[in-house]
Amino acid sequence: MALVAGVLLLSMAAVLLLRWVNPPTSAVMATHWIASRVTSGNAPSVFHRWVDWELIPLPVALAAIAAEDQRFPTHRGFDLVEIRRALATFQDGGRLRGASTITQQTAKNLFLWSGRDYLRKGLEVWFTILLETFWSKQRILEVYLNIAQFSPDTYGVGAASGRYLGRHVSDLGFQDAALLAAVLPNPILYRLDAPSARVKRRAAWIGRQMRQLGGLEYLKRL
Template sequence: MLLRRIALVLAGMMALSVVLVFILRWVDPPTSAFMIQRWITAHSEPGDPPYVYHEWADWDAIPAAVKLAVIAAEDQRFPGHGGFDTIEIERAWERYRAGERLRGASTISQQTAKNLFLWSGRDPIRKGLEVWYTLLIETLWPKERILEVYLNIAQLSPDTFGVGAASWRYFDRPVMALSSSDAALIAAVLPNPNIYRLETPSATVQRRATWIRRQMAQLGGVSYLNKL
């Protein structure tokens, strides 16, 4: 009886997650799990509100250069994989076996699933849920929607989420006015926005932005987005 109840609860949770992801294909999420966590944490820290800066930017308002820069920086095989980059996973595993630190190989799809629905950390439960939600969004959303949501919820500073808010806070203009250089700087801080800062880009961030601009050109420029 207990196992049956557990199975029913799990089945219900899975069904609810499917419905939620299906709805979010068309409904813009007003917040994310990571934003909520930041808002809660900030209440225990000194400082006044707002604790979270976020402004939704529609797909058509986001410059192609911003979309391309994030793909070039984070997931160059994004148009072609089904949510998981097996090539990068194999490379990460080979480097680990060779004695290097195990590095993540998360795709944009995985990061979207994690940031939108889950919490930070590496525990097995979270990783399992990340796989589930990644499969859901890859099945139920087109690539353009996955990238649109990611660009709107990605953390770009300790309290700034999404390119809409970042463009006003750090470039003093709307997202549609961002240049290719601005786009590369935004993408450059994504690996660790608590260390890499847009307000005072370090030499490391500047070098990474230069590398991203080269990668954007090597991918063929904004025409690469036609593969989505």
């Protein structure tokens, strides 16, 4: 019990600290670096550049919400509507799709390892609750945009915009934002350096969703 209590207190302290301190890396980035080092023996490349919230254009934030979690401003970490829909689809014989929110993805990417085991899922729930309790929605989205994976070795909108769009993230507009968000479901398969027809269609869909949500006014709900 003492060990469990210690782990819970340590996790709470870490989440509280990162409310104000920008994380220099994430569990996913660290795992990528270690795995590449072990496999190749060479120093692997991990492209990451932190960008403060004030320098992230609002269209970039809106595109991420439109693409990944349209109820982000109103839920408390778990989108029960999407969870029920995913379960209903599975019960009808369909594939069990994910229903992770931006908060869940932030918790997983920042603190945990990849996988579907019960321990990791349980910790994801715990960290999601902590993030929603101690951080603002704006802070959750800021960290998410800075640690999300945009290609096999590129993390965060700062590095992705510079490497693949050729300019600083602060100069991006609506179309650029939609293109960045289009690769988020699978940054290994979907490419920013050579966007496929599927990526372009998804970017167009995200653009329509951004407008249907009400445009930048939607972000006032954060």
